[in-house]
Amino acid sequence: MRIRTHFYCLFFSALPVSAVAMSDSQNTVIPPVIVKAKQTLSLTAGPKTVITHEQMTATGVTTLAQALQSLGGVQLQDTAGNGSQVLLSMRGFGANASSNTLMLVNGIPLTNPDLAPPDLNAIPISEIKYIEIIAGSESVLYGDQAVGGIINVITHPEKKERVALSCGAGSYNQKNCYATYSHHYRQLNFDITASASHTDNYRDHNDYDQALVFGKLDYPYQTGRISFDYKLAKENMQYPGALTAAQVRQDRRQASNNTDFFKDWSDFFHLRHQQNLNERWHLLTDLAFREMQGDGVLSVPFTQSRNILYVKPQLAGKLGTTRVTGGADFQSDRYHLDSAFGTTKDDEQKYGLFGIARMPIYPKLTLSLGARGAQQNSRLTTTTENNNINRAFASTVGILYQITTDIDFYLRRAGSFRFPKADENAATASGITSLRTQRGIAYETGVQMEREEYSAKIELYQLDLRDEIAFDPTQTPQDPFGSNRNLSPTQRRGFTLSGKRKITQQLTVDGQYNYVNARFQDGINAGNRIPLVAENVLRAGLNYQFAQYWQAYTEALYTGNQYAANDDANVAGKTGGFTTFNFNLRYTYRKLAASFRVNNIFDRDYYFYTVYQPSMQSEFFYPAPGRNFTLIVNYLFD
Secondary structure (H helix, E strand, C coil): CHHHHHHHHHHHHCHHHHHHHCCCCCCCCCCCCCCCCEEEECCCCCEEEEEEHHHHHHHCCCCHHHHHHHHHCCEEEECCCCCCCEEEECCCCCCCHHHCEEEEECCEECCCCCCCCCCHHHCCHHHEEEEEEEECCCHHHHCCCCCCEEEEEEECCCCCCEEEEEEEEECCCEEEEEEEEEEEECCEEEEEEEEEEEECCCCCCCCEEEEEEEEEEEEEECCEEEEEEEEEEEEEEECCCCECHHHHHHCCCCCCCCCCEEEEEEEEEEEEEEEECCCCEEEEEEEEEEEEEEEEEECEEEEEEEEEEEEEEEEEEEECCEEEEEEEEEEEEEEEEEECCEEEEEEEEEEEEEEEEEEEEECCEEEEEEEEEEEEEEEEECCCEEEEEEEEEEEEEEEEEEEECCEEEEEEEEEEEECCCHHHHCCECCCCCCCCCEEEEEEEEEEEEECCCEEEEEEEEEEEEECCEEEECCCCCCCCCCEEEECCCEEEEEEEEEEEEECCCCEEEEEEEEEEEEEECCCCCCCCECCCCCCEEEEEEEEECCCCCEEEEEEEEEECCEECECCCCCCCCEECCEEEEEEEEEEEECCEEEEEEEECCCCCCCEEEEEEECCCCEEEEEECCCCEEEEEEEEEEC
């Protein structure tokens, strides 16, 4: 059972181990765009960053992953090399990052019953209205996986009637086009978009093809609103595999195999009903369904499927001056994996009940209190059948003090939890049938200032985890490939500094610095750094409106050194830090817009992902692209 379940589990948590084993604008005068994301506070008094569509347009990012890295301060690990299966790390997580950062679309969590991260390429930049990023534990509001932070992508139907066409081309035979039609009939607004894209990507045997059809319907009425989102997607991707150090020196673009691939189709449907009960209270109900069917080869052929149903009713309003939100959520998952090593099936249900209140104590002081109870029921079938029940409780308390009209101070304590995944429970250590719920407590404080000409923020935190769920590379006769375990206590301490300055009406500069000290606190690796976590991440950007129709943007991104995945003992040495420089030139005139973006201007060699194989005492690498460019042209037909 260990070998059968392990091969796919590690595909998402430590992919190289398996590989080694084998906008538009209608104005003629364009105002300067401040590209630094807006800073606000969440309902729980935690820090919230908002990235708008205009900011993404100004920087020229073409994928959601680029937007999160450039504007959101999120550390990325791309094991597939195509931007689809990216690990998103907030607050110092490594190979288990995607299970500790919660991704949502319009408030619907994109959690999977297995270790697969959400497909970021299924959310095109053109569809995004804005992105909310909350760094910190938010399990009270969002439940499972909201440990290091949450990323909520908000889409919205166009209210104007229009037809828009966009096409792009770039390095590595990159080609993409999309067409959007928006219309309204009386109160009903709807739009539909079709897109297709292809790229060979940087490395050999790394082709990626995608076709998407998605749309929205929105019907507002006097006392509420009904909306419906849908998406149909088809993907075909090739996996180039990991390279040894010698192979990297020989040719960093080569593949280690010519067989591994994955192709899938998926759909997503989301129905939302908002009913205003009176002037102070409204009821919001979400119903969503996701499905995926796929097959491929990862050393051996396999087929995979998952079905996910999600329901969340919640009531929000005011009791006097206190703002109250409460509700329940339910998620039902079905997961199936077939390969030459056997079959894994998992039927899972998650239940949650939550409530939060935000009450003013004094004119400038607000108190936030909240709690959530949750339960996971799962039936996992491999060679045997195991029925497991996991429970969790999380609470939060925070204060917000308004020092002045534009300076806020916050202090909070927030609990978090994460339930084990199906393929984590399928590959546990010998003698353990199921993993315990991961629990954590975060302590956070900070000050932020927001003014028209400049803004600044400082944020400090400590995150203590108990029973953190992670892959343990320790090899024993009973577990020759390692196993998934509940770790001894771990801790993350860090701070974030960010700010922006509007120097002139045309020139804006901004920057962000993230420091995190993520370490094992107990056990044989006590004091060691957690692998795949860069202690220092720094970003600086400059936006310049140098002519009436022209805008230039440049940025520098520094990622510090880190240990390779699986190197819990910190014996293989650190992978060196690196800096990349990117540039975007944008032209806008009436209904035409064009962007030319160059990534990695100085052709710096670095890696998407590195992994250490203890049995071979060697590191393996996933090289990242060299210098590359993208040209995108948009035209709006009224």
